Amino acid sequence: MSAVKDVLDHVDAGIDKGLERLFELVRIPSISTDPSHASDVRRAAEWLAADLRSMGFDANLRETEGHPMVVGHGPKTDGPHVLFYGHYDVQPADPLELWDTDPFEPVLRPQPDGETHIVGRGASDDKGALMTFVEACRAFIDVRGSLPLNVSFLFEGEEESGSGSLAGFLEKTAEELRCDAVLVCDTDMWDRDTPAVTTMLRGLVGQELTITxxxxxxxSGMFGNAARNAGQVLGDVIASLRGENGSVLIDGFYDGVEDLDPAIAELWAELPFDEEAFLTDIGLHIPAGETGRTILEQVWARPTCEINGIWSGYTEPGFKTVIPAKAHAKISFRLVAGQDPEKIRAAFQRHVRDQLPDDCDVTFADHGLSPATSMPTDGAFMQATLKALSEEWETKAAIAGTGGSIPIIGEFERRLGTNALLVGFGRFDNRIHSPNEKYDLSSYHKGTRSWVRILHALAHAN
Amino acid sequence: MSAVKDVLDHVDAGIDKGLERLFELVRIPSISTDPSHASDVRRAAEWLAADLRSMGFDANLRETEGHPMVVGHGPKTDGPHVLFYGHYDVQPADPLELWDTDPFEPVLRPQPDGETHIVGRGASDDKGALMTFVEACRAFIDVRGSLPLNVSFLFEGEEESGSGSLAGFLEKTAEELRCDAVLVCDTDMWDRDTPAVTTMLRGLVGQELTITxxxxxxxSGMFGNAARNAGQVLGDVIASLRGENGSVLIDGFYDGVEDLDPAIAELWAELPFDEEAFLTDIGLHIPAGETGRTILEQVWARPTCEINGIWSGYTEPGFKTVIPAKAHAKISFRLVAGQDPEKIRAAFQRHVRDQLPDDCDVTFADHGLSPATSMPTDGAFMQATLKALSEEWETKAAIAGTGGSIPIIGEFERRLGTNALLVGFGRFDNRIHSPNEKYDLSSYHKGTRSWVRILHALAHAN
Incomplete structure (x- = not known):
């Protein structure tokens, strides 16, 4: 019998109340990238601080130049000290017309397979995920009056818009936030049944460009042909980024990128992963990335160049025979180990400038700049976490890579000198950043139970 | 002394009141392409019908499936019968932030060179232009109690959005609108001092495409590289349209297009046209069209392919690392003699489909489909018009081409069996379709005076 059966039973009995709390948080449209939602972002921070205080934490908002941080410290106790990091901001919900329900009015939707989906923007990324940890702490306090180890919280409101304030904030509060491990819940399980600790993350370079x-x-009747068309120039620039074989054509882009270690390639080849199903699930059937590389390699181990948004000229209903003077694009790169984000940014900007006719101009704005990171897989905390996860899910936990980026993971290492442990209960089909984002009820419930086990295991590690 | 000195003097004395009437019309935001402005479009039609009635015309609105037509007939008199065509709809005013003043609150702005600009959307295209003819008629009626010939009006409210109802309307009302000449005022002067009759117009094919x-x-972290990016595909499509030498790469695009007649080339070479000034005036210095062809040839005699608008993915402030599923573009072609609009449309759609990966799809919507037209330059009406213009401007009137399209000109020929006479007082720098559109006060004033002379000349032609 588990040493935390009392706490786990309490989680089971209180799942409805736990869901109500998550719904309250999801209802707040804390879209960090959109200035018109700034007060909503703050409202989400205040909601979290109040929730932590209701559990006996010393918690409050800390102002930054962007959105506020939430910092909370639990009552001092014996044992190691963990810092839990999560983000309370969400991606924009557009295109709204593709949502089946209001993105900020979460609903439970039972599924034919017996699962229940919690549907709403942020239900998974990251509100649902961060609340699994909050609920685990609450269960300990409700049942035992205390936590099994020292717990602090750091919630950020700018993760979806580049984490602009985080590095400076960690620098300033390094002493206060010093800990033995940083816990993060913003990643996926290996599959529906197999939990995972993620140890490889890609970096990110986000660039917005304006061509004039x-x-x-x-x-277009008076100046067509003779005057350069900014929409045409942008199309030429975009086309120049990728070759027919799917590779990125920016000079020096792959400098320092190593081919996949054959041992890892072998390991990944054994994973239950269906390339065809991966594509058909999203309505496609032809892999678009570098030819000769598997999809897992493309999304976990190879750098990307993706067009995130473009606009130019007349985009309203009807028609306007205009030659646009300006064209805009948001373009991002996922980086792997060996790539220097500043060098990639410089190479990209040089590449774009080289494509432009001499009488056109381009300006760039930054939206994120972080290197790839990888975490060590030995260590007592990692081993204790894997064991706790394996017990809860009754199958061996996986050590996984991910194509995503959590730029702040590297910051924890640099500013606090502490590695992060990335445990997540998301599923591949959660549609994060897309319409109809969902979090499985089992992710929420068993995720909370998993953290109960992990907290207990970490308290007794070493 | 002119035979119409009394009428011209009346125009001079009444210019302020004429401006007030134009301002009233410009204040109505009759943007035909934007459904939210439908009632404004109708309001502009009603304003014109009421103005014609105040001059003794039998004028009213005629419903269509789109915006209404305005038809007006003056009192029967001796002499030939002319039909004046103009359009009372305007282009959208965006981007609004680039206007120095409210586009629908016209203002007079005196210039350093002594000219005065009438600034507002439609001040030139086509409200200012059509009112020169209305004011000329009014002056005759005010001074002499009658017009020197039979005058009918046809005002359209869909010219800026493809003239969807016009062909059918002309077909239906051919008997009622039968006339000896169609007069149109929607073109430019040769230069500030030289009036012009335009005898060549390009055709137009407008296409909106959606790539899925x-x-x-x-x-983009979970699917980047592996999943096809619609923004990237659109960029590839756009880049495939034009070669490095500026030519359009659609298969068969130049079929039937003849090189410029050496005699016309020689004539154009003698015209006072400064290629460098043409470009520097718009902030450029490198011609973008086919290499080896002059700018006048590029804009008057060569077909175009222009990107009018593109959009895909996240285009709001901030950043969203999304792989867009859809990408959109509005693309138009100006056609010259020898090009069949239906063949061009088919060739374009085939070209786009050929660029797409097999698992992507594209749909097209039509926004205009008309061939190029050219008018004969002999004939008594043409000669009378050139003579009247030369008298008013005290310099020989030019016979000019234009890069623009007035698709309905061909319709008049087909449906009514009548050629059009295109007389315009616009200037090259009027910024039609752009922010800060203007019409010179001298265009308005001397344009009205020109029509007085032309009406008199046409009444005595043959």
Missing amino acids: CADRDLH | CADRDLH
Whole structure:
């Protein structure tokens, strides 16, 4: 029988109340990238601080130049000290018309396979995920009056918009936030039944560019052919980024990128992963990345160059025969080990400038700049976590890579000198950043139970 | 002394009141392409019908499936019968932030060179232009109690959005609108001092395309590289349209297009046209069209392919690391003699489909489909018009080409069996379709005076 059966039973009995709390948080449209939602972002921070205080934490908001941080410290106790990091901001919900329900009015939707989906923006990323840890702490306090080890919280409100304030904040509060391990819940399980600790993350370079040709929009009948068209120039630039074989054509882009270690390639080849199903599930059937590399390699181990948004000229209903003077694009790169984000940014900007006719101009704005990171897999905390996860899910936990980026993981290492443990209960089909984002009820419930076991295991590690 | 000195003097004395009437019309935001402005479009039609009635015309609105037509007939008199065509709809005013003043609150702005600009959307295209003819008629009626010939009006409210109802309307009302000449005022002067009759117009094919890749927007960390990016595909499509030498790469695009007649080339070479000034005036210095062809040839005699608008993915402030499932573009072609609009449309759609990966799809919507037209330059009406213009401007009137399209000109020929006479007082720098559109006060004033002379000349032609 588990040493934390009393706490686990309490989690089971209180799942409905736990869901109500998550719903309250999801209802707050804390879209960090959209200035018009700034007060909603703050409201989500205040909700979390109040919730932590209700559990006996010393918790409050800390102002930054962007959105506020939430910092909370539990009552001092014996044992090691963990810092839990999560983010309370969410991605924009557009395109709204593709949602089946209001993104900020979460609902439970029972599924034919017996699962129940919690549907709403942030239900998974990261509100549902971070609340699994909060609920685990609450269960300990409810049942035993205390936590089995020292727990602090750091909640950020700018993760979806580049974490602009985090590095400076960690630098300033390094003493206060010093800990033995950073716990993060923002990743996926290996599959529906297999829990995972993620140890490889890609870096991110986000760039917004504005190309300017003529000094005003022009009439295509009077100036067509003769005047450079900014939409055409942007198309030429975009086409120049990727070759027919799917590789990125920016000079020096793959410098320092090593081919996949054959041992890891072998390990990944054994994983239950269906390339065809991966594509058909999203309505496609032809892999778009570098030819000759598996999809897992493409999404976990190879750097990307993706167009995230483009706009130019007349985009309203109807037609306007205009030659646009300006064209815009948001373009991002996922980086792997060996790539220097600043060098990639410089190479990209040089590449774009090289494509432009001499009488056109381009400006760039930064939206994120972080290197890839990988965490060591030995260590007592890691081993204790894997064991606790394996017990809860009754199957051996996996050590996984991910194609995503959590830029702040590297910051914890640099600013606090502490490695992060990335445990997540998300599933591959959660549609994070997409319409109809969902979190499985079993992710929420067994995720909370998993943290109960992990907290107990970490308290007794070493 | 002119035979119409009394009428011209009346125009001079009444210019302020004429401006007030134009301002009233410009204040109505009759943007035909934007459904939210439908009632404004109708309001502009009603304003014109009421103005014609105040001059003794039998004028009213005629419903269509789109915006209404305004038809007006003056009192029967001796002499030939002319039909004046103009359009009372305007282009959208965006981007609004680039206007120095409210686009729908016209203002007079005196210039350093002594000219005065009438600034507002439609001040030139086509409200200012059509009112020159209305004011000329009013002056005759005010001074002499009658017009020197039979005058009918046809005002359209869909010219800026493809003239969808016009062909059918002309077909239906051919008997009622039968006339000896169609007069149109929607073109430019040769230069500030030289009036012009335009005898060559390009055709237009407008296409809106939507590319669909995945069945939803995707997270670039989870699907980047592997999943096709619609923004990337659109960029590839756009880049495939034009070669490095500026030529259009669609298969068969130049079929039937003849090189410029050496005699016309020689004539154009003698025209006072400064290629460098043409480009520097719009902030550019490198011609973008086919290498080896002059700018006048590029904009008057060569077909175009221009990107009018593109959009895909996240285009709001901030950043969203999304792989867009869809990408959109509005693309138009100006056609010259020898090009069949239906063949061009088919060739374009085939070209786009050929660029797409097999698991992506594209749909097209039509926004205009008309061939190029050219008018004969002999004939008594043409000669009378050139003579009247030369008298008013005290310099020989030019016979000019234009890069623009007035698709309905061909319709008049087909449906009514009548050629059009295109007389315009616009200037090259009027910024039609752009922010800060203007019409010179001298265009308005001397344009009205020109029509007085032309009406008199046409009444005595033959």
